[in-house]
Amino acid sequence: MKAIQPTINHHFTITRRLPRPVRAQQELLFDDTNWSSKASNPATRLAKSLTHMLHNQIESIHTQKTLTQSNYSTILEDKSNTPISFPKDDISNNWEEFHGANNWDNLLDPINPSLRQELLKYGELAQATYDAFDYDPYSEYCGSCRYNRNKLFEKLGLTRHGYHVTKYIYATSQIDLPRWLEKSQVAETWSTHSNWMGFVAVSDDEESRRIGRRDIVVAWRGTVSASEWYEDFQRNLETFGHGDAKVEEGHSLGGALALLNAYEAAAIFVNLPVSVISFAAPRIGNSVFRDELHELGVKILRVVVKQDIVPWTAGMVFNNESLQNFDEITGGLQWIHPHAGVELKLDARASPYLKRGLQLLGHHMLETYLHLLDGYESSKVPFRPDATRDIALVNKECDLLINELRIPPRWYQVANKGLVQNAYGRWVKPKRDPEDIPSPTSESANCNEMQYVLGY
Amino acid sequence: MKAIQPTINHHFTITRRLPRPVRAQQELLFDDTNWSSKASNPATRLAKSLTHMLHNQIESIHTQKTLTQSNYSTILEDKSNTPISFPKDDISNNWEEFHGANNWDNLLDPINPSLRQELLKYGELAQATYDAFDYDPYSEYCGSCRYNRNKLFEKLGLTRHGYHVTKYIYATSQIDLPRWLEKSQVAETWSTHSNWMGFVAVSDDEESRRIGRRDIVVAWRGTVSASEWYEDFQRNLETFGHGDAKVEEGHSLGGALALLNAYEAAAIFVNLPVSVISFAAPRIGNSVFRDELHELGVKILRVVVKQDIVPWTAGMVFNNESLQNFDEITGGLQWIHPHAGVELKLDARASPYLKRGLQLLGHHMLETYLHLLDGYESSKVPFRPDATRDIALVNKECDLLINELRIPPRWYQVANKGLVQNAYGRWVKPKRDPEDIPSPTSESANCNEMQYVLGY
DSSP states (O other): OOOOOOOSSSOHHHOEEEESOOOOOOOOOTTTHHHHHOOOHHHHHHHHHHHHHHHHHHHHTTTTTOHHHHHHHHHHHHHHHHOOOOOOOOOOOHHHTTTTTTTTTTTBBTTTTHHHHHHHHHHHHHHHHHHHHOTTSTTTTTTTTTSEEEEEEEEETTTGGGGGEEEEEEETTTOOOOOOOOOOSSSSOSSSSSSEEEEEEOOOOOHHHHHHOOOOEEEOOOOOOHHHHHHHHHHHHHGGTTTTTOOOOOOGGHHHHHHHHHHHHHHSSSSSOOEEEEOOBBBOHHHHHHHHHHHTTTTEEEEEEEOSSSSSSSSOOTTGGGGGGHHHHHHTOOOOOOOOHHHHHHHHGOTBOOOOOTTTGGGGGGHHHHHHHHHOSSSSSSOOTTTTOOOOGGGGGSBOOOOOGGGOOOOOOGGGGGEEETTTSSOOOOOGGGSSSSSSHHHHHHHTTTTGGGGO | OOOEEEEEEOOOOOOOOESSSSOOOOOOOOSHHHHHOOSSSSHHHHHHHHHHHHHHHHHHHTSSSSOHHHHHHHHHHHHHHOOOOOOOOOOOTTTHTTTTTTTTTTTTBOOOOHHHHHHHHHHHHHHHHHHHHHHOOSSSSSSSSOOOOOTTHHHHTTTOEEEEEEEEEEETSSSSOOTTTOOOOOSOOOOOOOOEEEEEEEHHHHHHHHSSSOOOOOOOOOOOOOOHHHHHHHHHGGGTTTTTOOOOGGGHHHHHHHHHHHHHHHHHHTTTEEEEEEOOOOOOOHHHHHHHHHHHOEEEEEEEEEEEEESSOOOOOTTGGGGGHHHHHHHTTTOOOOSSSSEEEGGGOOOTOOOOOOOTTTOOHHHHHHHHHOOOOOOSSOOOOOSSGGGGGGSSSSSOOOGGGGOOOOOOOGGGGGOOOTTEEEEEOOOOOGGGSHHHHHHHHHTGGGGGGGGG
C-alpha cells in the first residue's frame, strides 16, 4: 500500500506519493495549538503545522480497519444500482499518469474515461467546501462549516467516493487579504476572525485498493460566495487587464493557499510528488514561485471553461498596499504571469443543456465545470450523450440551465433559511448540536502565518 | 345556532348573519360547472354561482358533528399551554358589535382586546392565501394552492383557529385585468388561465360556540407576490397620484373581488348583514358602488398602517383601455374615491422591533400589519409589551425586523425550491399527491364572470 499526499480545492488538488509509509513522530493535531508557542518564526511555524498535519494523516491511515470482502461486494453492488456516475474503474496501475507523471500526455484529447471519473471525484469533493459553508450573516456560525467533519460527506451525499474527512482547515483574518472573510452580523459568534477554508480527506481501504494508493486530499474553498464574487467582479470589471489594477478578489484566496500548500508539501517531503488539479483558477503567483513549483516536481492540471473569463484574468494582484508583506518577500517581482501547468479546456457551447450567451456567473461555477467535464469526450466531438451526472446540479447557485429543463435557478437553499418552529410554534434559529460547533481557539493558531510560506 | 356568511382576505372580511339557518335547495358545488350552461347572462351566472356557494356553505354546517365536552376542554387546555396568541375570549354576546353593528364605536381607540384577537384571527386566515400559494414559475402547478383544502390549515399551523376550509376559489384570465395572473413557464401545466384566489372556511362547533354564531369566512388573496408587486410599484411610482394614470396593479385584484363578493352577498341575501375587514387595501371602487354597499348595510373596517403608502394611493385605476368593460358598466364614472368604512390606523413607529425609515415593501406586508395590530393598544400608547404573536413572522417576505433580532430577511422559503433527491440521488421536482393536484376543468367555470357583478 502506497501513501499519498494530495491537495484539492475548487482550484487545486495536490497528490503526492511516498515510496513507503511515513510514521508520525508526534501526536500533534493540525488544529492543535501547542506547536505555535514553540515556533521561532512564521515560516518555521507554518512548516511545522503542515508537517504535523501530513504526519498525522499518514499515521491515521494505519489505524483504519480493513474492509471485509463482503462489505466490498455490497458497496460494488450498490454502485451498480445507481445511475449517477462516480469512479469505479480500477486505476491501480495507471494512477501516476493520471496525476501528471507524464504531464497528462495523450490522456486529455480525447480524455481517458477513467481519468475523467477521477477528476469528477476531486471536483465533487471540492464542491463540498461550498455546499457546506455557512454563508448566513445572521447565523452565529457564519463562516464555518455547517457540519462537523464526521458528518460532512454523509450530509452531502459523498460517502460513495470512499473518503473520510480527517481534518478541517481554518484561516484567520490575519491573512491580510482584502474582503475575503465572511463575517457574522451577530455579536456573539463562534469566531470573528476565522473562516472554514476546506478539509483534509483520506481514501478508505476499498477506494485505496481501486486507485492503487492511499490518497490524501486537501480541498480548499475558493470563492467567498457566488453572489458576492459576482458583485465584486462587476465592480472591478473596468480595472481588469491592467497590471497595476487594485482588484479586490476574495475569490482566489483558496487558489493561493492551495498553491502555497502544494509548494510547501513538495518542499518538506522531498520524495513526495505533488499534483494540483485546479478548476476555474485565475492567474496567481509570480515567475519565481512558478519556477520553484516546477523544480519541486509539482504537477498542475488546470481545468478551464473557454467561456469563463476568470482563468484568463489576473486573479490576485499583490500590488495592493495592504499586501506589502508579499512584496517584501518577493522583492517586488511582478505577481502576474502566464498560467503554469497543463490545461484541459472545456467548451460551454458543447452542452445542449446550457443557456447561450454571456453568463459571467454561470460559466464560472464549479458545478458547471463538473457538468461540462462529465460530457467531455474530446475537443472535436460534442457533449457525450452517455454523461451520467445529475444535470440539475448546474443550477444550484446560478441560472444557466435552459428553461425547458424546469430546474429553478439558484435552488440550493435550506428551508426557511434555517428557522424551525419550536414546541410553541414560534420560528427560531436552532442551536447547533455541540459536535457541530466549531471551536475558534483550537483553529485559529495554524493558518494565520500561511502567507509567510513565500519566505522559504 | 346562528348561520353567518363572512368573507375575508388580505383586504376584506365579510361577515353576515342570517336570522335562521338557510338550507340549500340544490346540491351544486361552487366549483361545479353545471350551472354555467344554464346561465342566461354574466350577471345572472355570477349570482347563481355565489348563491350556490352560499347555500352549500350553510348546508354543510348541519352535517358537522358536535364536539363533545371532553374534546372542548382538551382544546382549551392545549390553548392555555401555548404562548402564541389566538382568540379565546367568549364573544358570543358581542360579536355583532365586533362586526360593525355600531360602526365599531368605542371599540378601536383603545382597542377592545377581544376584537383585536378576532381581527388577528381573520388576518392570519388571510395570510394563508399567501403562504400556500405556489409562486414558482418552474412549477407545473404555478398559480395554484400548494395543498388541498383539507390540509391547508394543518400545513400552515392554523388549525387552532377552529375553522375548516370548505371551498377553494379560482379566478381565470378572463378577468380582464393587467398582469395579475401568475403563469407557469412550464408547457404542460395544471391550468394556463386560472389562479387560486382564496378559500371559503367555516367555523367548527367549538369556535362557533365561542363566537356566538356559525362563521363563514371568504378569504381573498391580494398581491400576486411581494417582489413582483414591489417591482411593479417602483416602475409606476412616478405615475401615482394622477387621476388618469395607468397603474398596472395586479395587487388589488383580491380587494376588488372581495368587495364585489360582499356586494353580491348582501344583495342576494337581504337579511344577511355583511362585514368586510380589510388590511392594507388601496382605494377601489367608485361612488355609486360605495353608496350601494352602504345602502345594503355592508360594514367595512379598514386596517391601515400609517407608513404604508398603498392605502393612500388609488389602487386600481379602471381607465385602462383593457378594462373598458368596466367603463361600460359604470358609465365612465371616476373610479377613484375616498375610502369608505371605518379606519383602524396603526403606526409602524410604535413597534420597537421594526427598522425605521422608508420601508415600501415591509410596511405593506400583511404580516407587518398583524404584528402592529398585536401590539396595538391605542393611538396614545406605544406597542404593548404583552403582545404575544411571533415577531419572526414579520420577516417572512421582507427585511423589516431590526438586525438585533437575528431573523434573516425573506426567510419564508422551501428547501431547495422544492427539489428533492430521488432514490438514485438525483434532484427532481416531485409530483404532487393526486389529492393536491388542482383540477382546472372544475374550477374555471365560476370566476370568469366575476367582473360583471358591476352590471347589477
